[in-house]
Amino acid sequence: MTAEVVIMNKLGMSLAADSAITSGREGVQKVYNSANKLFSLSSNHPVGIMVYGAASFMEVPWDVIIKSYRDYLKDRKFDDLNYYVDDFLDFLRQDERFKNKEVEEIIVYRTFSDILKRIVREVEDDIKTEKDNGSDVTDETVTSWLTECVSRHISTYREKEDMYLHLEYEEFKERFTDVIQEIKNDLISFELPQYLEENLFELAFEATRKDYFSIGSTGIVFTGFGEREIFPHLLNYRLEGFVSGQLKFKKIKEKKISYTNDKDDGTAEVTAFAQREMVDSFISGIEPNMEDAIFGIIDKVLTGYDEQIQKHLGIEFTDDQVKAMKNMGNDIYTSIEDAVEEYQQKNYIEPLLGIVRSLPKEDLAEMAEALINLTSFKRRVTRATESVGPPIDVAVITKGDGFVWIKRKNYVDPVINARF
Structure with missing residues (x-):
């Protein structure tokens, strides 16, 4: 890294x-x-x-x-x-x-491999949840989950407007069939129906030409x-x-x-x-992962607030009242988010940039080195x-x-x- x-x-x-x-x-x-x-x-x-x-481009x-x-x-x-x-x-x-055509295959490999690994992990989590609940999981059930997950990813990429590569599907499929089959065989251990095999080719095609950039x-x-x-x-x-x-x-x-x-x-x-993360913490006053965790907790509390009221106070809300409370929760979340951002701007970001704008060249260099040292x-x-x-x-x-x-x-x- x-x-x-x-x-x-x-x-x-x-x-x-x-x-x-x-x-x-x-x-x-x-x-x-x-x-x-x-x-x-x-x-x-x-x-x-x-x-x-x-560290390299096209190897x-x-x-x-x-x-x-x-x-x-x-x-x-x-x-x-x-x-x-x-x-x-x-x-x-x-x-x-x-x-280099061989390296082009590596690019398709790492793109599709990244995505399929993520899908397989998601399905494995579903399998574990079902087994923890005492339910049996068949190959048909796993196939259904895979189909739903793959279809969802295909739809996500198709909805993206930006097109980074202008490719023809049939040409792509013919050229990279072996690459895609290799990844599928490495990550999925049972036979897939023909329609799901086709969906995997479509997923690789859409991810390659649309807005997905691999870890490589x-x-x-x-x-x-x-x-x-x-x-x-x-x-x-x-x-x-x-x-x-x-x-x-x-x-x-x-x-x-x-x-x-x-x-x-x-x-x-x-x-x-x-x-x-350390540079962002220095600038904004809070570590980004901590900020995400805090707002995740706030979102979880506000999303289920109506259920907690009904459970603890024995009150039954109508559908309209539940909807109104969820809207209120969204408004509260936005207000908290805006207030935190305003506080960061006023007390951390603006004062820091106020100093940076007047720093001489030597101090700019010293500050840049210090921030990398902090991360290290x-x-x-x-x-x-x-x-x-x-x-x-x-x-x-x-x-x-x-x-x-x-x-x-x-x-x-x-x-x-x-x-x-």
């Missing part, structure tokens, strides 16, 4: 990334603290790149890809950071070294300045890879520093990527795998000085490698 952060104000931006990379499968994992996740585009461009998620390491793009870009410059991203994506599309996809962050941009700019994309010669990617977020606080993202911004320390003192770890690479990008390393690990000894 990874922890990365970008901090921006009008003076420039600081970037920090850890060096941990996890190798192996679940249960047999090893962590190495030598990965490069933060890159300078070149000495001629005030642009930095960070990657998180998968090619990102280190190799980004340095190859430097040679492709050369001295060309663009007015806006968006044009750098567009040019980079065109570079990926045009370079045949990043297109990569997040990529472009930061810096176009030639006509005076304030920092950040773009975050998700890249899955090529399928049938088409590149699957989507834009996640865009952040811009502006002249005043009421335009774009204001005059200061702190953005974290990948393992961001949290992983070290918990039972979770230490998937965030030092050394931490830190850089600052300004309009005048361009990309400047503040801290950088290097496998090269400069004493015996003078050319570096």
Whole structure:
């Protein structure tokens, strides 16, 4: 895993990334603290790149890809950071070294495998519940649950408007039949009816072409300045890879520093990527999982409030009264949510950004490093795998000085490698 952060104000931006990379499968994992996740585009461009998620794209390491793009870009410059991203994506599309039919099968495999594992876990939970209640579970019952679950997922993807790949179903099915059958045989141990087999192909097809990005996809962050941009700019994309010669990617977020606080993202911004829980806690005053748990409890209490009243007070409500109480519960939930958000903005987020907008470049770098160290320390003192770890690479990008390393690990000894 990874922890990365970008901090921006009008003076420039600081970037920090850890060096941990996890190798192996679940249960047999090893962590190495030598990965490069933060890159300078070149000495001629005030642009930095960070990657998180998968360490490679189409089985090619990102280190190799980004340095190859430097040679492709050369001295060309663009007015806006968006044009750098567009040019980079065109570079990926045009370079045949990043297109491989065998790797395309891997992309379909990991996409469908992710989804089918989730479906199988859901059905296994249903089986366990039924058995705990003393009921027998037959293959026909399991098939029915699988059918319902698969159909629900297909409908979910079909309802999504965004289309990331333009594929033909019959061609997709013919090409990736072996891949999909392999996943099905690995995860489902009994024979399925023909209609459910067909549904699985449809599910793989819809997930591949629609808005689903697997755990093997990569997040990529472009930061810096176009030639006509005076304030920092950040773009975050998700890249899955090529399928049938088409590149699957989507834009996640865009952040811009502006002249005043009421335009774009204001005059200061702190953005974290990948393992961001400690950064979010620092910014908003509460750990995100704790916040979700609290609001989950509140929602559960308010949803069943009418039942508790009827149970403890012996009052029978009409259907209209039950509906009115549920509506009231929704209104109360929204009011609590709005009040908490307003409190966070007033007492945590706005005061912090007020300080960030006036920080000099050196302090921006120190703050970015400290936030990654905080995440690393949290992983070290918990039972979770230490998937965030030092050394931490830190850089600052300004309009005048361009990309400047503040801290950088290097496998090269400069004493015996003078050319570096």
